[in-house]
Structure formats: structure tokens, C-alpha cells
Amino acid sequence: MKMMKLFFILIAIFTLSSADSINIDKLLSEAKKSHKHVLIFLHKPHCSYCENMIEFTLPDKKITKKIKKNFIFVDIDISDSEQVIFDDFNGSKHEFAKSLGFDFYPSSVFVDEEEEVVYGQAGYKDEDQFLKTLRFVESRAYTDMGIDDFK
Numbered sequence: 001m002k003m004m005k006l007f008f009i010l011i012a013i014f015t016l017s018s019a020d021s022i023n024i025d026k027l028l029s030e031a032k033k034s035h036k037h038v039l040i041f042l043h044k045p046h047c048s049y050c051e052n053m054i055e056f057t058l059p060d061k062k063i064t065k066k067i068k069k070n071f072i073f074v075d076i077d078i079s080d081s082e083q084v085i086f087d088d089f090n091g092s093k094h095e096f097a098k099s100l101g102f103d104f105y106p107s108s109v110f111v112d113e114e115e116e117v118v119y120g121q122a123g124y125k126d127e128d129q130f131l132k133t134l135r136f137v138e139s140r141a142y143t144d145m146g147i148d149d150f151k
Helices: 002-017 024-034 048-057 061-070 093-100 127-138
Strands: 021-023 037-043 071-077 083-086 089-092 107-111 117-122
Touching: 021 024, 024 037, 024 071, 024 083, 024 107, 037 048, 037 127, 048 127, 061 071, 061 127, 071 093, 071 127, 083 093, 089 093, 107 127, 117 127
Parallel strands: 021 083, 037 071
Antiparallel strands: 037 107, 083 089, 107 117
């Protein structure tokens, strides 16, 4: 019973101390110091593909290890009321996703330490597919791609 009370007290403290906004600019400052990318995971409630990524893909040990080592992870449920601050943008989570050009969920958006969106993908990815994506971004292979690679 004491553990349960402690758990609820810690949750209450975290909730009260959490900000009313997600400041991606601050996270990018941290990313620059640590030479990491920011990984923005966009999702919405009642989306079975989003739920599958949250339940199966993201908790995979290889995925969590890779994210912890090489990325700063930002979890954005677009239905939440929190504001997002990024570059010149300051608005709702849903507006933020749209401003990035992602309104299909789940989506993963990668931003480098220079505040540039360098890669993004929409749709469900299983553990193997997502691990390949993380390796692709981590290795900065996107810098070797030209405009012709997208045609």
C-alpha cells in the first residue's frame, strides 16, 4: 500500500512539474552538445498502427538501446493540448505535425543538431524496419542522397 501511495505522489509531482509545452529548441541545444538527432514520434489515440508501434516496436530492446544511445526522443500525441515550440513555430501538437507536413500517423521525424528536418517516414514500422531507419539516420546516410534519389 505504501508503494502505491509513493507511486501516486511521484506521478502527481511529475505532472505538476512538467511544462505546458514541448520546447524542441531546447532539446536541439542538447542534441548539438551530444551530437545526436532528435526523433519526434507523432501518433494519435485510437490508431491501431500507432498503438502497435507503441506496444511492440518502440519497447523492443534493440530499438530502446539505439534510441537511448543516439537520439533524443520526443513523444507527441497530437491530441494533447500542450504547445510545441520549434524554430519559428509555437502552436498545438496537431498544428505542429501539420507544419512539418506529417498528418498521417504514426510518423517519425528526425531533426539534426542544425535544426533541419533530415528524414521522416509515415506509417507503421515493425522492429526490423524501424531499426533500419534508426541506423540510416544515425549513420547520416541521408547526406549522401541527392534530389534524384527521391524521384
